[in-house]
Amino acid sequence: MTTLAFLGLMALVQPPIVFWVDTRFGSDWVWGMPFLYVYLGAVYFALIGVLLWAVRGTGRA
Amino acid sequence: MESWVVATGLVFLYILVTIVLGVLANRAMSLDLEDFLLYGRKAGFVVLYLTVVATYHSAFAFLGSGGFFYRHGIGFWEAGTWTVLMGAITYTLGVRIWALGKRFGYITPADMLADFYESEAVRVVVALVSVLFTILYIQVQAQGLGYIISVASGDRISFEVGTLILMIVAGGYLMAGGLRAVYWTDVVQGVWMYVAVWAGALVLTERLFGGPLALWRRVAAERPDLLSLPGPEGFFTPGMWIGMTLALSFGIVLQPHIMIRYYTAVSGRTIKWLGATTPIFLMTLYIPAAMVGLGGALVLPDLAIPDQIFPELLVRYAPAWLTGLILAGATAAAMSTLDSILHANMTVLTRDVYQRYIARDRSPKHYVWVGRGIVLGLLIIGYVLSVRTFGFLVTLVTLSGAGALQLLPGTLGVCYPTRRPFTRSGVLAGVGVGLLVLYLTLVTYPNAMGVHGAVWSIGVNFAVCFLVSAFTRTPSQETIVRIHGAIEDYVYGSGDEGLERALKER
Numbered sequence: 001m002t003t004l005a006f007l008g009l010m011a012l013v014q015p016p017i018v019f020w021v022d023t024r025f026g027s028d029w030v031w032g033m034p035f036l037y038v039y040l041g042a043v044y045f046a047l048i049g050v051l052l053w054a055v056r057g058t059g060r061a
Numbered sequence: 062m063e064s065w066v067v068a069t070g071l072v073f074l075y076i077l078v079t080i081v082l083g084v085l086a087n088r089a090m091s092l093d094l095e096d097f098l099l100y101g102r103k104a105g106f107v108v109l110y111l112t113v114v115a116t117y118h119s120a121f122a123f124l125g126s127g128g129f130f131y132r133h134g135i136g137f138w139e140a141g142t143w144t145v146l147m148g149a150i151t152y153t154l155g156v157r158i159w160a161l162g163k164r165f166g167y168i169t170p171a172d173m174l175a176d177f178y179e180s181e182a183v184r185v186v187v188a189l190v191s192v193l194f195t196i197l198y199i200q201v202q203a204q205g206l207g208y209i210i211s212v213a214s215g216d217r218i219s220f221e222v223g224t225l226i227l228m229i230v231a232g233g234y235l236m237a238g239g240l241r242a243v244y245w246t247d248v249v250q251g252v253w254m255y256v257a258v259w260a261g262a263l264v265l266t267e268r269l270f271g272g273p274l275a276l277w278r279r280v281a282a283e284r285p286d287l288l289s290l291p292g293p294e295g296f297f298t299p300g301m302w303i304g305m306t307l308a309l310s311f312g313i314v315l316q317p318h319i320m321i322r323y324y325t326a327v328s329g330r331t332i333k334w335l336g337a338t339t340p341i342f343l344m345t346l347y348i349p350a351a352m353v354g355l356g357g358a359l360v361l362p363d364l365a366i367p368d369q370i371f372p373e374l375l376v377r378y379a380p381a382w383l384t385g386l387i388l389a390g391a392t393a394a395a396m397s398t399l400d401s402i403l404h405a406n407m408t409v410l411t412r413d414v415y416q417r418y419i420a421r422d423r424s425p426k427h428y429v430w431v432g433r434g435i436v437l438g439l440l441i442i443g444y445v446l447s448v449r450t451f452g453f454l455v456t457l458v459t460l461s462g463a464g465a466l467q468l469l470p471g472t473l474g475v476c477y478p479t480r481r482p483f484t485r486s487g488v489l490a491g492v493g494v495g496l497l498v499l500y501l502t503l504v505t506y507p508n509a510m511g512v513h514g515a516v517w518s519i520g521v522n523f524a525v526c527f528l529v530s531a532f533t534r535t536p537s538q539e540t541i542v543r544i545h546g547a548i549e550d551y552v553y554g555s556g557d558e559g560l561e562r563a564l565k566e567r
Contacts, residue, residue: 018302047145048344
C-alpha cells in the first residue's frame with residue numbers, strides 16, 4: 001500500500017503529468033504563490049508523509 | 062572595521078571551529094582501520110542524519126541551486142523529487158546494503174559487488190568508477206569554496222588562494238581524525254548550513270522585496286518566463302527532468318561517500334528512519350534557494366557567474382556580520398561534502414587497490430598513513446581541476462551522479478534476489494557500454510532528443526546487462542545462497558535481532 005502510494009505520488013511530479021499541470025494551471029496562484037510551486041511542494045510533503053507512515057507501520061525493510 | 066574584514070573574519074572563525082573539532086576527534090580515535098574508515102559501525106540516528114544531509118547538500122545546494130533558479134527558473138524546484146527519492150532509496154536499498162555490510166564486514170561498495178559477483182575485475186571497475194566520478198564532486202566543492210572567499214573578501218583573497226586554504230583545512234582535519242572527524246564536523250556543518258540558507262534568504266527577501274509574497278509578485282510582473290516550464294532557455298524538458306531525477310537520487314546514493322555511510326549505521330532501524338526523515342531537511346533547503354535565485358534574477362540580472370548570486374546578494378545587501386555567518390554556512394556546506402568525498406575515495410583506494418594489490422598484511426597504522434597520503438593526492442587533483450576548468454556546479458554534480466548511476470544494475474543484482482541473477486560479465490559489459498553511451502550523449506550529441514545522458518546511458522546499461530547475463534555464468538550457487546539468503550532472512554525473516562544472532566553465531 002505504501003509502495004503504491006509513493007509511486008502514485010511520485011508520478012504526479014514527473015513528466016508528463018507535471019508538464020500538463022504547468023500548462024493547465026501555470027497561470028494560477030495559490031496563497032500568493034505560483035500554482036506550480038505550491039503543487040510541487042504539496043506533493044513532496046505528501047511523499048515524505050508516506051515514508052514516515054511506512055517507517056512507523058513496519059519493523060521490516 | 063571594513064565589512065569585508067568582518068565577513069571574511071567570520072568565515073575564518075568558523076574554519077577554526079572545524080579545526081578544533083578535528084583535533085578532538087583525533088584524540089578520540091584509535092588506530093583501528095574500522096574506526097578510521099567506518100566510525101566503528103556505531104553511528105546513531107542524530108549523527109548519521111546530520112552527516113548524511115550535510116554530505117548530500119554541498120556547494121551544489123547552497124550556491125549552485127541559487128544559480129540554477131537564477132538562470133532556468135522555477136523548474137529547478139524539481140529538486141524536491143530527487144531529494145524525496147533519495148529518502149525512499151535509503152529506506153529500501155540502503156537498509157539492505159547496511160545489512161550485508163554488517164553481516165559480511167564490507168567496508169567499500171566494491172567489497173559488496175566483488176563478493177557477490179566473485180570477480181576482482183568487478184572490484185577494480187567499481188572502485189575506479191566510484192573514484193573517477195566523485196573527483197568531479199571534489200572540483201565542485203573546491204570551486205564553491207573559492208567563490209565564497211573571493212566574493213566575501215571583495216577579491217582581496219583570490220579564488221585560487223581561497224580554494225587552497227579551505228581545501229587544506231578540510232583535508233587536514235580528515236587526515237587527523239578520520240571518519241570520526243568528518244562526522245563530528247558534519248554535525249556542526251549540517252545545522253549551520255540549514256540555518257544560514259533560511260536566514261540569508263529571508264533577510265534578503267525582506268530587505269529587497271518586502272517579503273516572499275511580494276517577491277513572487279515582482280517575478281511574475283518582471284520575469285514571467287522564470288515561472289513556467291521549461292524555463293527561459295528551454296532547459297527543463299521532460300527528458301532532462303527525468304534524467305536529473307535519476308542522476309541526483311540513485312546516482313548520488315551509489316557514490317561511495319553515501320554508500321559507506323549506510324555501512325556505518327548502528328542498526329537497520331536507524332537507516333529506515335534516516336530514509337523517512339532526511340528528505341525533510343534536503344527538500345526544504347530548496348525553498349529559500351528559490352527565493353535567492355529568482356530574487357537575484359531581478360536585482361542583479363547580468364551576473365557573469367550565476368553560481369555566485371547568493372554571496373553577491375549578501376555582500377551587497379546584508380549586514381557584514383550576517384554575511385559572514387551565512388557564508389560560513391556556505392563554507393560548511395562545501396567542506397562537509399568535500400571531506401566526506403575525500404574520505405570515501407581514500408577508503409576505496411586504500412582498501413580496494415592498495416591493501417589488495419600493492420601491500421597486503423601491513424599494520425592498521427600503515428594503512429591509515431597511506432590513506433592520509435591518498436587524501437593529499439586527491440586534494441592536489443581537485444585543486445588543479447578547480448582552478449583550471451569551470452562549469453556550472455549543478456551540471457558537474459549531475460555528471461558525477463550520471464557516472465555513478467552506472468553501478469545501479471550491479472547493486473540491484475546483489476540486493477534484490479531474483480530467479481536468475483545478473484552475472485559479472487553482464488555487469489561489466491553494462492557498465493562499459495553505459496559509460497560509452499554517457500560520453501556520447503553528453504559530449505558528442507549532448508542530451509540527444511532533449512533527454513539527459515543519464516537516461517540514455519542507464520537504459521542501455523540495463524539492456525546490455527540483462528542480455529549478457531542471460532548467456533553467461535552466474536555466481537556460484539553457494540554465494541547466491543549466502544548473500545541473497547542473508548538479504549531474505551533480514552528483510553522477510555528475523556530483522557535486526559536475527560542479524561545480531563547470526564553475527565554472534567559466526
